[in-house]
Amino acid sequence: xxxxxxxxxxxxxxxxxxxxxxxxxxxxxxxxxxxxxxxxxxxxxxxxxxxxxxxxxxxxxxxxxxxxxxxxxxxxxxxxxxxxxxxxxxxxxxxxxxxxxxxxxxxxxxxxxxxxxxxxxxxxxxxxxxxxxxxxxxxxxxxxxxxxxxxxxxxxxxxxxxxxxxxxxxxxxxxxxxxxxxxxxxxxxxxxxxxxxxxxxxxxxxxxxxxxxxxxxxxxxxxxxxxxxxxxxxxxxxxxxxxxxxxxxxxxxxxxxxxxxxxxxxxxxxxxxxxxxxxxxxxxxxxxxxxxxxxxxxxxxxxxxxxxxxxxxxxxxxxxxxxxxxxxxxxxxxxxxxxxxxxxxxxxxxxxxxxxxxxxxxxxxxxxxxxxxxxxxxxx
Numbered sequence: 323x324x325x326x327x328x329x330x331x332x333x334x335x336x337x338x339x340x341x342x343x344x345x346x347x348x349x350x351x352x353x354x355x356x357x358x359x360x361x362x363x364x365x366x367x368x369x370x371x372x373x374x375x376x377x378x379x380x381x382x383x384x385x386x387x388x389x390x391x392x393x394x395x396x397x398x399x400x401x402x403x404x405x406x407x408x409x410x411x412x413x414x415x416x417x418x419x420x421x422x423x424x425x426x427x428x429x430x431x432x433x434x435x436x437x438x439x440x441x442x443x444x445x446x447x448x449x450x451x452x453x454x455x456x457x458x459x460x461x462x463x464x465x466x467x468x469x470x471x472x473x474x475x476x477x478x479x480x481x482x483x484x485x486x487x488x489x490x491x492x493x494x495x496x497x498x499x500x501x502x503x504x505x506x507x508x509x510x511x512x513x514x515x516x517x518x519x520x521x522x523x524x525x526x527x528x529x530x531x532x533x534x535x536x537x538x539x540x541x542x543x544x545x546x547x548x549x550x551x552x553x554x555x556x557x558x559x560x561x562x563x564x565x566x567x568x569x570x571x572x573x574x575x576x577x578x579x580x581x582x583x584x585x586x587x588x589x590x591x592x593x594x595x596x597x598x599x600x601x602x603x604x605x606x607x608x609x610x611x612x613x614x615x616x617x618x619x620x621x622x623x624x625x626x627x628x629x630x631x632x633x634x635x636x637x638x639x640x641x642x643x644x645x646x647x648x649x650x651x652x653x654x655x656x657x658x659x660x661x662x663x664x665x666x667x668x669x670x671x672x673x674x675x676x677x678x679x680x681x682x683x684x685x686x687x688x689x690x691x692x693x694x695x696x697x698x699x700x701x702x
Contacts, residue, residue, distance in 0.1 A: 350433030358415020374461025389667030419590030529580030541659030
């Protein structure tokens with residue numbers, strides 16, 4: 323019997339929960355850890371949907387997935403208790419490099435963390451709250467990596483999982499492109515080895531990292547259709563000399579994306595969380611990828627994007643072919659690329675409604691009234 327006597331934060335209110343000292347997978351010690359979270363909907367014991375955010379996301383899932391979370395929406399808060407945490411190492415309430423240690427920010431003293439560490443910390447957070455069962459874990463990108471690890475670390479706690487736009491391990495290409503982002507930050511003179519918190523912020527390095535990353539988040543077709551070779555209004559990138567203030571329109575767009583991130587995200591957390599993605603490998607210590615996937619007992623839906631550059635669709639196909647308990651594989655069709663799971667609200671609504679339906683006892687799969695055999699691919 324699952325207890326319903328769990329005291330949760332008020333709906334939508336960012337709240338931190340101390341989980342005590344924490345030892346990372348690599349045996350580093352974090353003396354005291356807080357995990358921040360938000361929740362929507364009433365807790366009824368076995369109705370928790372645990373949502374995992376992407377790299378620069380946070381616990382405010384009702385904002386970044388606003389089309390999908392709320393009364394009557396795909397993640398219906400009239401029926402479900404939606405809980406989202408901020409990952410260990412983040413900068414939106416949970417303990418990370420910018421958090422206080424002995425009166426000063428951790429900075430370079432904050433250890434590297436893995437995806438497994440993030441899940442272990444989240445499990446400890448649920449233990450403290452007294453939540454012993456989660457109906458489903460749902461996450462995309464870095465959140466999808468966390469979701470996969472949940473299915474292997476604590477399968478007894480889950481009824482189902484939805485893994486979106488991620489691979490079973492970091493590929494060499496992903497490690498390379500992510501390490502280039504880390505390098506952009508570390509090469510900013512203001513980085514100071516991660517101990518910049520008492521001085522100037524390494525905004526240029528973080529903005530450069532974001533410009534690199536954003537090109538992997540969006541589709542090549544979308545970027546070209548939007549900008550092509552157009553010049554930014556009032557600027558001339560075809561002059562006799564190259565000048566930083568004479569840009570193509572796409573460069574202006576990327577500059578904007580970089581600057582926007584520096585206003586809301588910590589460079590230390592960006593490095594920490596990106597490194598956790600470099601370490602993502604569900605096969606480590608489990609006999610390899612396919613053996614690890616085959617061992618999964620949790621009914622799992624896999625979702626990919628047909629134009630994803632960062633996590634190409636063949637990586638979700640690989641997961642689906644080897645997963646021990648596949649519900650279905652769904653494909654988002656979009657020019658947007660990797661970010662489609664965040665911006666294609668209509669398609670994600672239909673996918674998540676079907677996922678919730680399938681996760682219930684004796685469920686059958688249906689898309690727009692058409693039934694599919696469980697395990698089949700369908701395209702929205």
